[in-house]
Amino acid sequence: MDEMIDATDRALLRALQGQGRLSNAELGARVNLSPSACHRRVQRLERAGLIREYVALADGRKLGRPTLVFVEITLSAQADEVLDAFEREVALIPDVLECHLMAGQADYLLKVVVRDADDFARIHRRFLARLPGVAQMHSSFALRTVSHTTAIPI
Template sequence: MALVDATDRKILDLLQQDAHLTIQDIGRKINLSKTPVHERIKRLEREGVIERYVTLVDKKKLGNSLMVYCQVTLDRQTRDAFTAFEVDVRELPEVLECNRVSGTFDYLIKIISQDMDTYNHFYQEKLSVIPGTLHISSFFVMSEIKNSTLVPV
């Protein structure tokens, strides 16, 4: 049998939208008793299909009103240069996402910050000082249209 069957996908679809659904709730929605629902969820956790349960909060209400994308280019495109940059960038709590991409720059990173002063400080003191960084180009988010964690199942 496949790693994830149709029933698993239904469960995952529901849990992705609301991690606080009870096993009974899920069972009711997909016409299954609590035992198989419970066992399937535990199996999906064991297999790593379910990675974690998290709480999403309102950034702005916590004082983080500025979101910025940066295109980062390193001075050398070697494996060691990539690794060194990645180790450093992972440590920065302001960096929510970092992906190495194809194209005219190396990394696209998403940064959250309180305001422009805070961002400027972060940019000058924490981001642009990472060894190997050659060029950084910032794009400021003016309006957040969509931000979903829901992977199609």
């Protein structure tokens, strides 16, 4: 990556990770570029795949989904067809924010957003307990988020 981008590109990426709706004029002013030069560089970063997409980060608390649950899942087998079936089905669960294939004790780690314990029980019964190939499942409720960012250190 370092060969592809210079210090100005890194500054652009840091600024956009912090505030993705900056205009080219505002962004250029932050990194000492003209708006047109800034626009060209951002387009190049997008084409290179360094900027994947732009999103709005919604506030789960204000939207009635204040609780995060981390679910560790161990599958009954490691065969490709078991992994593929699990991944296809888990991707259809709207409450699952993230699903990671893991190395270590569990095969997958899910990050699930819920209203409360009753809501998680509903999601567990309706979706999680029906996922294919699941041998074990352990759930942990987050009591408080101490640190959270979507920004990758650049």
